[in-house]
Each structure stands twice: as structure tokens, then as C-alpha cells.
Amino acid sequence: MSSGKFKDFEAALLRAAEEFRKIKRTEIIRLISNLDADGISAASIIIRVLERLNFSYSVSILHQLKEENAKELAEEDYEYYVFCDLGSGQLSHINKYFKGKQVFVFDHHEVQGVADGNVVHINPHEFGFDGSSEISAAGVCFLFARAVDKKNEDLAHLAVIGAIGDVQEKNGFQGLNKVILEIAVSKGRIKVEKGLRLFGLQTRPLHKLLEYSSDISIPGVTGNESGAVQFLKEIGVEPVDNEGKWRCFSGLTDAEKKRLVAGIIMKRQAAGVRNPEDVFTNVYVLPDEKPGYFRDAKEFSTLLNSCGRLGNASLGIGACLGDEKQRLMAVSSLKDYKKEIVSSMNWYKDHVSSGSDRIIKGRNYIIINAKDNVLATMIGTIASMISKNNDLEDNVFVLSMARNPDNTTKVSLRITGNPDGVDLRSIVSELVERVGGEAGGHQYAAGAVIDTDKEGLFIEEAKALFESFRV
Template sequence: MEKERDEQGFMDFAQATGDKILSMKNPLVVHHYDCDGLSSGSIIALALTSKGVPFKMKVVKRLAEKEIEEIRAENSGEIVFSDIGSGQIKLVNVLPLETDIVIIDHHPAPEKPNENIRMCNPHDFGVDGNIELSAGSTAFYCFKHLESREILQLGIVGAVGDLQDYSKTGFIGLNRKMVEWGSEKEFVFVSKDLKFFGRVTRPLIQFLTYSTEPFLPGLSGDEKACALFLRDNDIPVKKGEQWISYTDLNVFQRKKLIGALVEYGKSRNLTDEVLEELVGDTYLFLQEPEKSEMRDATEFSTLLNSCGRHDKADLGVAVCLRKPGALEEAEKLLSEHRKMIRFGIAFAQKNTMDVGPFYFLDARGHIPDVVIGIVAGAFFNSGVVERNKPIIAFSYDETKQTKISGRASRALIEKGLDLGEVMRKAGEAAGGLGGGHSIAAGCTIASTREAENVFLKKARQIIEVQLQLLSKVL
């Protein structure tokens, strides 16, 4: 039964949760390793630091029995989980009852927490954490009363990293209210603009050359063709001897470039849906240095994702906390991260198969598990394939188990698709563990033909029913 929506109740509960965390003596902050986990964990760290409260941090890729035992061994009487814990509440409930535990999360919880656990979760207040609050933006509401620019920015970055910034609408619900509050405080500048990655940091030619969402046939990957395209459309690429970025263009030049890209996309048969998504809400943090990834929410989120997914989560937190030298080190990692993604997309273009209810990419041995979900999403959104079905991709994780990632579109979700349910049920049928959000989810199973066949068969059945491709009910 769905709970009645209570936004004010959520915001009051969130602030009380933040105050509870600030009253702790020396908590252990356990956070997920992706962008939203790093953002929310760093928000908690910033809040505790502002009040002089000591703390320790621990990053996890997953929360299973092994990680719970590691957390138990820390022997901490106070634990704060962020972007993880609700979906694994059965495991968190086995921690000692005398432990003071707080969970800040946006994933649905399968059962109630023990009395020693305070869980701040939008789902408990009738607010959908899949689409309108991430862990980062939930953490923002916990500490909104501190009126911190850095906390607001990380709330936005976490939600962007968790794909809650939709092309047609931008943020919705409480995410939108967060941005409106930040805009009033002049902590963020919001505008409708071109959404390509690299708007702030990349010179214009490279900005187009490395575009992947959408993939522009004849331009993406061809630096010479991009230079000629800009020249033919009278778009400057230099100011004096300095290469300029997209954000250096004036409003008339930006409109001209967007118009030229739309016409080019039409000439290359990109769908109207893909072309409409060229432009959407963008979020600039004008107090951050120019030409810095931290100035643009999308670039900031990608930077944090690259840290987390390459076993450098501590570096991502250091960037968020403005530690000296951290940004420069993370920028080097981001460069390698983007190279891996470009290689992965090229592989996906040649090897993705249409298997009926979904597209299937078997990238085991070719694309690392740390970027397989990003590659699947980027290829899915590239305009190369019709987005009338989700994509499921296989890779190997560090233990040689099969890591599975699924990505979809908002239109498919509105038709009934829920990849979180697909991964959870198909993963369980195959003896693995899965879950996530309706639009992006993942699973890990044994690397055996039997487990993989069971997963694919079950996933097919669930997707067919969700999208009403079959009349039967599972």
C-alpha cells in the first residue's frame, strides 16, 4: 500500500535526522562508492566538520554479510549509512542493538528497521526515491538548515549522478525544490542549454569530438570533421591564442550551434526524441573556479563516478572536502575513465544484439565492470538504437563473477518497466544478488552457463510482462 505523500513531514524528519547525526560523538560513516554515495557521504562529513565532530569513513561497493562483519569489527557505537542500508536492512538489523544507527537512503526497504535504527528515506513519506530524491539530495534536506553552499552543490551532484535530472523536465518534486532554494541563495545557476559533457572544461573541437550522448555520426570521434563543422557554422574556437569552451560562447553563438547540431542530427536520421534531449536544465556553480569540473554538476558527477569506480573513492571524498591537490589527481583519473568509456561505446556499437524484449551486450573480457553500466547507458542514449526496450550488459567483476548492468529510458519506466525488480528477481532466480532503480539497476551472479541462462530467461519473462508484451502475469 502506497503511503500518503507528506513533503513537510519528510523535511521535518530529515532535519531531525541531521541534528541527531550532529549530536554524535565519533560516528563511522559508511557510504556507497558511486557518485551519489560519495556526494551523500561527503555531505555528512562536511556537516560533522562544521560542528567540530570527529568521524571515520568507510566506503563499500556492496553491503553483504562480509561488509557487515567488517563494520561490526570497527566496534563503533555510532554508525551512519548513506546511499546504502535501506535495501539491505535485513543485514543492518543484525548489528548490535546497543549501536546507534542512522540510515540516509532513497532505496525502498523490504522490512522495518530495528528500534535502534533511524532511517531517513523518502519512500516512508510517500515520496518516490527512484525519481525525485537521491541519497545526496536526501542528505541535503538533513542538513539544509546549515545553509551551506557546498552541501547544496553536492546534493545536486548526487541527484545528477543518479540520473534523476530528466531531459524534458529537469529535476522534479523535492529535487526541484532543492534547486530552487539553491538558486534563491545564488548557490547554483540553472539554465536551459546544451547538455553535452565537457561544456566547461573542454575546448569546443574536443567538446564535439568526444560527444557520445548522442553519438553524432560523422562528427563523434572525428576531430577534423568537428573543426570543419564549427568553421562552416561560423562558431569561433579561439579567442586570441586561447582555445575556448562552450560556456565561453555568448548566447547567440550557443543558439546558433544548437540549431546547427539539430539540423545535422536530422540529416543523419537521429530521432526526434534524441534531438529533443540535446537541450535541458544545466547547473553551474559560479563560485567554483572557471574551467574546473567542479563548476558544472554533470562534469562534477562524472569526476566523482570515475573516482569511485576506479577504487579511488577516498580521492572523490577529498575532492568534495576541497583537500589540496585532490582535484588535480582526480582530473588525471577522469581522463583515463573517459578513454575507457569511449572504447566501451565503440565495442558496444559493434557487438550489441537485439534479443527481443531487450538489447544484450556481452562485454566479458572486453569492458571492465567499473564502467559497464556507464557504457551501456551511453550507448543506449547515443541515438544508434531505438530506445523502445532496455539494454542489459554482462561484464566480469574483480572476482570473475558476472556483473550485470541494465539501463532504460524514462519513457519505458512510464510504460511499466522496473529494472530494479528485473535485477532483483532474475538475480535471485540465478542464485545472485541484484537490485537498484527502475531506470538503472545491476546484479552479480556466478559465471556459469546455467546461472547466466537462468538470469536471461527470467529477465526476459519479467520485462515482457512489465511492458505488456505478454498477457500472462508472473
């Protein structure tokens, strides 16, 4: 990472902080953020900054900043607005409707347009950093918070959670994310450990942890509940405690953990799995948290995502800020989210097996038009899960669609294998240019909102565009 780039970025953040400090404490700050884990983490950081500066504030969480949203927000009786994880792709809307207002935009999506003079626009892309891999919106908000007051460095863990939620952790961080992680570690907010590459080390029952071990295939165990229970007994790790409750990995003794790791490696080795010892990854532990949903940063980010996707973003913000009552409700929301995922995936599997016209397959694409059968806020999650499914070959486009209540349709695009040289955001932008709508996202996770009556046309244009690709 170039020190010159970082200094330029820091200078812009300091100017933004100086501008922000000029606002009278009697003003109410209008805060708008995105509904995913990164957006919720970003909003939580800004809220803590506002509270420490004794500002009052009003918060809204949006799925996407459409032109009508910008117009409605600008008509509200506020003078100062902060956009997190939104805005860089909608500068034309902000310029058009927020004249005479003071606006701060902290985003990491690709920039479209140039901000007017009343808009303080902070985006890493304008300083040579990749916002899809080197820093998330929560990271941008954290660096702004740090520029406001170094005491805000104690919020670094929220930026790490946001980056993980935005899938920017690839067995380590790079760029500005790495700098932020180092701050979080130095402040004692994050502890980095080597651990098994399994999701749910803190909360899932051991046998379920192994049954769902899609990231490290364990022959005879992965996808096999009874096989997982039998495996644990074979290696001398009792899956049930003395009270008859299922045990979690976090509750094992050190000796049991070692037996489990050795058992997994030997099981993979015996089955001829390539690189059988490749079962470890970085685990980001929040040492101030008790074992549970908030101790592992990856599990924390999933919980935040669940809150946002089900319209409970305020619970996610409360969880980030340590509100115990909100945390209990957030855990309940996570359980509802898991049920919604199961329901959505069952719908998909049923329609694939029945040959439904809602699932369109081509040489290098699969298009899923869920219409009203899957929540629009969930369709991106479903597309991501399908794109990571081993049933599909690499370089297959996964386009999913679901309807919003306002006669628009949410579109999400992913690709299996995440090949180099493919920019999904540019593909979605091209489709939107042909059909109409608004596009956004990153290289490997992009989306759009289109009019529902344009679904058929959008699908036909997408098929033609995908078929022209040679990845």
C-alpha cells in the same frame, strides 16, 4: 507535492538530527557510502556536517552492501554508523549484525524490510516520495544536514550534483529535488541558465563538443570531426585561439555563442530535422567555481562518477570539499575513466561485429557477458551507454555482466526508451529469487551481484523472463 508529506518527512529528519546530536563528540563516526556520484556527494555532505560538529570519522566507499560487508563492518570497534545511498535494501543485514550499535541510514532506494529500534532509517519512499525521480541520497543527506543546522544549507549544491549524477534531472527537477535546487539558488551556490543541450560546455574543445553532440543531432557535424571544424569556420567561429590551442564554448564571446546557436538551428532546419530549435536545456552553473571541470554541475557529477568507478572515491570527496590537490588528481582520474570507457566500448563493438557468444541477442533483449574484460564497476555505465545508443529500438532490455575479484559477478539492467510501466528493479529481484544473489537499484537502472558460477543459469532465466514481456 503534498505539504503534509513534506512536513512528515521534515519531522522525521528533525528527530534523526536530534538523535544524532546526542552522540558524544569523543565518539568516532563510521561512515559508509556508495561509489557513484550520488554516493560520493552524499558522503561529502555528511563529512562536512561531522567536521562542523567536531566529530572524528572513518570512511569506506562500497560498490554494494553485501551481507559479508555488513558483517565485517559490524565487527569493527565502532558504536555509531552512518550509511549513505546504501542500507534501505539491506535492512535485514543491518538488523542482524548491528545489534547494540547506533545506526543511521540515509537512502533513497526502495525499502526492503523494517528497521530495528537501534536503526534511524530515513527514506523518502516511506513518506510517499519517489526516490528514483524526486530526491537522491545526496538530497536526503542534505535535508538531514539542514535539520542538524540551517547553516548547512550552503551544501545544497552537492545535493544537486548528486541528483544529476543519479539521472534525476529531466530538463528541470521535481519534488524534493526542486526544493533543494531553490535553496542552492537562494544561497548563491547554483545558478540556472538556459544553454545548449551539449555535454562538456566548460571543458571540451569546440569541435569535439559538436562532434559528440549525440543529444542534439547536427547533420554533417555529429560524429564527424572534420565536419565540426568546417562548420565552425563557416559560421565565423574560429576553433583555434591565437596561441594555436583549441577553444572551448566557455571561452567564446557572447556574439560567437549566438552565431553558434543560430548556426546549429539553421543546420538542423536545412536538413529537415524535426523541431530544429529544440537544442536548449537547463545548465546548472556553480558561480563560485572557475571555468573548468567543477563549474558545470553535470560535468562535476561525471568527474565524481569517474573517481568512484576507478576506486578513487576519496578524490571525489576531496573535490566536493574543495581540496585543490585532490581536485587535480580527480581530473587525472577522469581522463583514465574516459580511456576505460573507450576500451570497454571497443570490446563491446568488436564482439558484436564478430558474432561472439559473449553477446546474446533476442527479440527484445541484448545480453553482454564481459566476464573479466570490463571492470565490474564500469559495467553499469556501459549498459547505460548501449541503452542510449540509437542503434537499438525502444523497449529493448540491455543486461550486462562483469566479474568481481571475489568470485561474484556484477549484473546491470537497463532498457531502451525507458517505457512507462516497466520496473527493472522488480525484474532483477525476480531473477535473483530464482538464481540467488542480491538485487538493488531503481525503476530504470537496476543491478545485482550473483555468484560467478551461476552466470549461465542467470542468463537462461533472464532470456525466458525477457521473452515473456510485452512492452
